[in-house]
Amino acid sequence: MLTELRERNILDLLKQKQFIKIDEIIEKNNSSVSTVRRDLKKLESEGKLVRIHGGARIESNLQEEPDFQVKSKLNLVEKNDIGKKAAELVQEGEVIFLDAGTSTATMISYLSNIKGLLVVTNGLNIANLLSDFDVNTYVIGGLLKNKTRALIGTEVTDRIETFQFDRCFMGVNGISKDQGFTTPDIQEAQIKTLVMNRSRQAYVLADLTKFDHTSFVSFSKLEDATIITDTCPNWIKNKTNVKYMEVNK
Amino acid sequence: MLTELRERNILDLLKQKQFIKIDEIIEKNNSSVSTVRRDLKKLESEGKLVRIHGGARIESNLQEEPDFQVKSKLNLVEKNDIGKKAAELVQEGEVIFLDAGTSTATMISYLSNIKGLLVVTNGLNIANLLSDFDVNTYVIGGLLKNKTRALIGTEVTDRIETFQFDRCFMGVNGISKDQGFTTPDIQEAQIKTLVMNRSRQAYVLADLTKFDHTSFVSFSKLEDATIITDTCPNWIKNKTNVKYMEVNK
DNA sequence: ACTATTTTGAACTGTTTTGATTGATTTTGA
DNA sequence: TCAAAATCAATCAAAACAGTTCAAAATAGT
Numbered sequence: 056m057l058t059e060l061r062e063r064n065i066l067d068l069l070k071q072k073q074f075i076k077i078d079e080i081i082e083k084n085n086s087s088v089s090t091v092r093r094d095l096k097k098l099e100s101e102g103k104l105v106r107i108h109g110g111a112r113i114e115s116n117l118q119e120e121p122d123f124q125v126k127s128k129l130n131l132v133e134k135n136d137i138g139k140k141a142a143e144l145v146q147e148g149e150v151i152f153l154d155a156g157t158s159t160a161t162m163i164s165y166l167s168n169i170k171g172l173l174v175v176t177n178g179l180n181i182a183n184l185l186s187d188f189d190v191n192t193y194v195i196g197g198l199l200k201n202k203t204r205a206l207i208g209t210e211v212t213d214r215i216e217t218f219q220f221d222r223c224f225m226g227v228n229g230i231s232k233d234q235g236f237t238t239p240d241i242q243e244a245q246i247k248t249l250v251m252n253r254s255r256q257a258y259v260l261a262d263l264t265k266f267d268h269t270s271f272v273s274f275s276k277l278e279d280a281t282i283i284t285d286t287c288p289n290w291i292k293n294k295t296n297v298k299y300m301e302v303n304k
Numbered sequence: 305m306l307t308e309l310r311e312r313n314i315l316d317l318l319k320q321k322q323f324i325k326i327d328e329i330i331e332k333n334n335s336s337v338s339t340v341r342r343d344l345k346k347l348e349s350e351g352k353l354v355r356i357h358g359g360a361r362i363e364s365n366l367q368e369e370p371d372f373q374v375k376s377k378l379n380l381v382e383k384n385d386i387g388k389k390a391a392e393l394v395q396e397g398e399v400i401f402l403d404a405g406t407s408t409a410t411m412i413s414y415l416s417n418i419k420g421l422l423v424v425t426n427g428l429n430i431a432n433l434l435s436d437f438d439v440n441t442y443v444i445g446g447l448l449k450n451k452t453r454a455l456i457g458t459e460v461t462d463r464i465e466t467f468q469f470d471r472c473f474m475g476v477n478g479i480s481k482d483q484g485f486t487t488p489d490i491q492e493a494q495i496k497t498l499v500m501n502r503s504r505q506a507y508v509l510a511d512l513t514k515f516d517h518t519s520f521v522s523f524s525k526l527e528d529a530t531i532i533t534d535t536c537p538n539w540i541k542n543k544t545n546v547k548y549m550e551v552n553k
Numbered sequence: 554a555c556t557a558t559t560t561t562g563a564a565c566t567g568t569t570t571t572g573a574t575t576g577a578t579t580t581t582g583a
Numbered sequence: 584t585c586a587a588a589a590t591c592a593a594t595c596a597a598a599a600c601a602g603t604t605c606a607a608a609a610t611a612g613t
Contacts (some may be wrong), residue, residue: 057358060323087572092591108579108590110558144526156595179431179443184452187430194428194455196445196463201435214445308559318591336562357569358600481607560609570599578591583584 061094062103066221068106069113069210070189076110095280105280135161136302137260141224141283142166144258149173149221152250153181155243156203157225158260177211177246181206202241207242215249222293223254225280227261229271231289235277237270244272258283305332308310310343311352318353318362319520321445326361351518362520368432384410385551386509390473395505396420398470401499402494404454405475407509415439424467424498426460426495428453449491456491464498472503474529476510476517481539484526486519493523507532515540 065293068075068083076100080091095111098104104111122137140160145151148171153159155178166172167188176182177195183191186269219257225247229237234261238244251257257280283290291299310333317324317332329340334494344360347353353360387410393401397420404427412430415421425431426444434441446460474496478486487493500506506529515537526552530547531540540546547551 057323057325057361059354059356059361072511088590089572090570093571158539179428179435182428182448183432183453186448189450190452192448194443194445194448196443196455196459198430199435199441199443201441204432206445209610227542253452268464336564336601339560342561554613556611556613557584558609561607562608563606564604566601566603568599568601571597573595573597576592580589580591581587583586 056086058094060221061086061090062098065094065098066103066110074110079110085295088164113268133186136294137262137283137285138162139165140257140300140302141260142169144256145169145172145222146169148217150175152176152218152220152223152254154178154184154223154225154250155181155203158183158226158262159224161260163188163190169284175220177206179206184227200240203243204242205246212249215246215253216237220250220254220262222256222258223250224253225257225259225274227259227265229268230259230261230277230291231264231269232284234269235271236275236280239245239271241272243268244274247274251279257281260284262286305335307343310339313346314347314360315352318360323356323361325361330480345448351516370413376542386511386532386534388504389412389549389551390507390509391415391418392420393505394418394471396421397416398426399467401425401469401472401503402434403427403474403496403499404452404473407471407475410509411473412437414437419448424469426455428455447490452489452492454492454495457493460495461498464495464502467502469499469503471505471507472499474500474508474523476508476514477509478517479510479515479540480518481516481533483518484524485524485529486522488520489534490521493521496523500528505512506530509533511535513535525527 064083064260065075065080068079069220077088077091081088084091088267090266095104095106099106099111104113142162143166145166147169150173153162153174153176155176160181163184166174173191173193174185175196176185179199181191182194193212194209195206197206197208200207209252228235228239231237237286238247259280259282261282263284277294277297281300283302285302287299287301291297313332314324314329317328324527326337326340330337333340344353344355348355353362361374370509376471380463391411394415396418399422402423402425406427409430413432416422416439422440423434423443424442425434426446428448430453431443432440443464444455444460446455446457476485477488480486485495508529508531510531510533512535526543526546530549532549532551536548536550540548
């Protein structure tokens, strides 16, 4: 087999797996141990990976600057039980919507091995992260709102009308008894409402700080989505018509 | 068998496979090793492929595409005379298109104080940078191509059909006498062509390394765009029907 | 039909790549 | 802590591959 093809295979495996064993490479490339070692040595000298006893791992991204994307990547993708729980609800072959924002970003690292998944989003940060994790992504086009990196406008809403989602996952700024789910921006609220109407199942991701708090615009009633949270206050639990999932830490 | 037919076969195989072994070519063309080697040598000298031990590889190795974040904000926005020159062409109130890619990114920092400007793009990295510099941005929605962070697909092309741009600025991988402007990806090439057809003025940003070099797909003739470059080779200058702007360093 | 030119394939030689073997080093588990 | 197991680095001969040369074959021109 060609040297460069082998190297490419190794790097491909690493992208998916982060760690890789010699035996796996041998099997994938049908080459001998010696050859694999040579390949790894070469790739290491090129800085493409780091050799460890028994295999290799990806070169940890040290060159990342604290700019928008990188910062978000580090913070957003960190282990998060709410995101994990939410991602576990997603089935193979589904079409789901991920809301622009930071909450839904915590799901992304858990989505990368779901087969046939298509994620639709209007968030530029979300789209970038999905791309980092090699998830099939459809970005809804529109005007870019600079503060939140969300795409908005009539093109976005028109386009959403043509979709039907299996599930949608929403961020939220406030959850209150009176106003339901609330968010600061009118246009983004409209989009959230629209998406929820066009989804079989709607979920709202929220940590404790969001409860008993009202933001500016209401986008949905409490009954219309399942709340996924770490610590659910009692007044929610007592409402029989509100669905919730509590992640045990 | 005819020489040109053999070369055609080799390039066809490469289109599908990215890598190719000598033996495969021998079988496909029923020619001897010597002939295959000669063919490969010729094709390599024409920049159509890269010879590697045991076979060949397509010239534009996308897989080497540095991990996207590596070419981070700092690199993209760095002072660049080509980008500055290009940005100076843009007038207030215009609607322009910026191609996905790194070349056009060098314009962005110079665009932020142009009043009433709307920038349309299908590149996620471009969109993020525009947002960083508070430029009004419209993102064309579509499927996200993970390698280049470009949005592609029929939704993109359909949407572009509804636009009319004052100017468009394109990146390029190769500029050659025969093939004109070329790029590695078919779908992105289609988008480039389409955008150029819908623009009053089209510009191609290119540094010296792009000249006398052919990538995979041709997206435009040399006459249909103004080349903005730092050092323009003589064969371009001598062609009376090709427009160019040379940035004096 | 004859010659000049180009193209082709085979033979040969030098180079690179490969996989097995060896002994050293590290990891593992009791 | 120690010994067995696994992994590693180094070496080397065999195999695969590349470059060169040259004569035969195909092609083009007169």
